Amino acid sequence: MAISELLKNKLALLPDQPGCYIMKDKKGKILYVGKAKVLKNRVRSYFHGVHDNKTTRLVSKIHDFEFIVTGSEKEALLLEINLIKKNHPPFNIMFMDDKSYPYIVMSKEPFFTVRMTRQIRRSTDEVFGPYPSAQSCFDIVRLINRIFPVRKCKSMPKTPCLYYHMHQCLGPCFQTVDLKQNEEMRKQIRRFLQGDPGWIRKQVQEEMERASQTMAFERAQEYYEILQSIDHVMEKQTIDLKDRKVRDVFGFYADKGYISLQGFFLRSGQIIERTFTIQELYEEPMDAFLSFIVQYYQENMIPTEILVPEGTPVEVLEDVLDCHVRIPQRGTKRSLVEMVLKNAKEAHDQKFELTLRKDQDLQAANAKLNSIFDKPIHTVEIFDNSHIQGAFNVSGLVVYEDGKPDKSQYRHYKLDTYRSDVDSMKEVLYRRYFRLLSEEKSMPDLLLVDGGAQQIQAAKAIKEGLGLDLCIAGLVKDERHTTRALMNEDLQEIPLDKKEPLFFLLTRMQDEVHRYVITYHRKLRSQSMTRSALDMVEGIGPKRKKELLRKFKSMKQIKAASIEELETVLPRRTAQVLYAHLHPGEKS
Incomplete structure (x- = not known):
């Protein structure tokens, strides 16, 4: 491939030292971050020799690059990781699995706590795990807190709590506790969490049998489920190293x-x-x-x-x-x-095979999009509006980069008083692109509107008014409300073959923006319904409203509650008024 004069000059300046390099496209967006023992050799290799299709695709987008010299390969690796986390380059390998495993933490305080967490913050605490199941982890923590009278409160109160009276806490908050007994308890818990359930399992087994003999079958079932959790977490595998290292x-x-x-x-x-x-x-x-x-x-x-x-x-x-x-x-x-x-x-x-097929389909869809508009289309923005007879008028924006959704750029908007769908489209487009201009951020390559000629004309008016440099197209539907064509700025229809990858890509975009805006619309409507119903009842202010929602979770459950249940949160008179307001015509 031909190399620009800018790249040639920069390649000549690369040093024989370790460091990081940052590849950018013509908009200045970071495409890829890499590290190298020798910057000169590694960066030059991208622009010389033969590469596979994917690397060739990366190189074709590189318009500029920067490099940072480091003192060692270790520094280069750490800098690379920090740059990847900060910028999320699309061509980097990233730790994308959002699953976080649960751990059990035993705090280092003299009167310690045992709790479950997914984020390890204090290095002084003892950490056990990760565990394969959050439920099993929760059961183990609950079991430990039930059998051992360890402190349960996050902060030490000045008076004994319910756990002390239930003999599940030694009460260090108000009385002197034997430190030797406390440390012995810590050793037993540590032994258990390190893989020796021993006497704890035996004790739970005895409790289960005792509950069964006294016909307390629900409690016996609870003990049985705890035994299963212990077995699940502590069970041996085909490979079991005797040193039990982490x-x-x-x-x-x-x-x-x-x-x-x-x-x-x-x-x-x-x-x-x-x-x-x-x-x-x-x-x-x-x-x-x-x-x-x-x-x-x-x-x-x-x-x-x-x-x-x-x-x-x-x-x-x-x-x-x-x-x-x-x-x-x-x-x-x-x-x-x-x-x-x-x-x-x-x-x-x-x-x-499946990944390759998806990748090939995505490349084909992007290539078709490029050919339709006769230019590279990397960033696509698509908008959709939602309202009910003009009320709760909102809009949603989703962004796709090279055919993949970029959720970090999704936005939703509350719009002014509804006049028409066209006016709503103009308002949200003006707000979006005026902000991008004022913040000197890059524009998308393509703006998609979910509609035909009127929506395109509205988008063109905003484009011309703000002096934007982007393509505009509309998604034209048939009588079954299925996308059948693209309409360009000249209002010419470009048929879409329903068997081609581009049709499926555009359909996914359309479904995604619709899902996003409808979710936001329902959220606002639900909040408004809750506010209007509770705000009209005398005696219910912000604090009581919050307590009601914490107790009953939703407006539907508040309405289903009896006066007696409402009284657990409200004074009797206020509960009666609220019940009457939610059940007009019904005698309380």
Whole structure:
């Protein structure tokens, strides 16, 4: 490919040092962030030689680049991770799994608490996990708090609470407690959470049998379910390392321009498998692998030991993560790494065909869109309005980047008094693009309106009034309200083949913006109904309204409540007035 003079001059200035490079498109948007031991060699490699289709697609979009020199490869890796987290470049491998595992935390205070959390904040606390199931984790915490009289309150009260009177707390808030007894309790809990349920399981078993003998079957069932939770969390796996270290195992498999990453997490003999989604690959597989591991540990607890496959730069990971990283050569640990690698390959093989087909369809749809407008179309914005006879007039905007939704750019708008759909369209477009202009942000390549000639004319009026540089098109529907064509700014219809990828892409866009705006519309309507019903009752102010909603969750449940149930929140007279207001014509 031909290289611009700007790129040639910048390539000549690249140093023989480690650092990060930042690839940008013509709008200045960051496309890709990478790290390198030698910046000059790595960055130049993008613009010379033969690449696969995906890398060629990335390179074709690069208009400019920047680089930052670092003192070491470790600094380059950490800087790369921070830049990825900050900018979310579309061509980078990112830790996209939004699932966070539950942990159990035992605080370090003398009179400690035991609780469940998904975010590890205080490094001084003892952390156990992660656990494979939030419900199992919750059950274990509840069991510990029931059997052991540990402190339950987040902050120490000055008077004994209900837990003290139920013999589930030693009451350190108001009386002297034996510290030796307290520390012995901590040791027993730690032993249990480290994988030895021992006498606790026996005690629950005895409680279950005792409850059954006294025909307290509901309580016996509760104990039985707790036993099941203990067994589920503590059960042995096919691989059980005797040292019971907190250990993670990572592996990957790369082929055909895609990479599959996978990890096993060992806690007290329990293997928690985590399969990472297959993603497109625009860099060296090992670079993507390292980046992925470091990103993972920015959100999760670092274990005692990490096992990785042959060829992994162990020193770099140890330096960055400050923990022991090993490449096992034999035995059970070697088998663990091989198992992870095998799972990564199987996941890759199973998902590759479907992922590739989706990717090819997306590329075909984008290519068709480019040809229709005779220019590259990367960013598409589509709007939709919703109202009920002019009331609750709102609009929604969704944004697609290269055919994929970018939810960080979604917006919803409350509009002025309803006059017509065309006026609503003009208002929201003016507000959107006047703001982009005033904040000097880049414009989309294509504005899609959910309608025909009138909506396009409204969009053109705003475009000309603000002097915008973007394409406009409308989605034309048939008598069945199904999209059948695109209409350009000249009001010419471009038929859409319902078997082609572009039709399905536009349909997804249309469904997404409709879902987004309807969800917002319903939310506002629900809030308004709740406000209007409760605000009209004397004696119900903001505080009582909040208490009612906390207690009954919704307006529907408030209406279904009896006067006696309402009295749990309101004075009797106010409860009667509210009940009468919600049930006109009914005798209370």
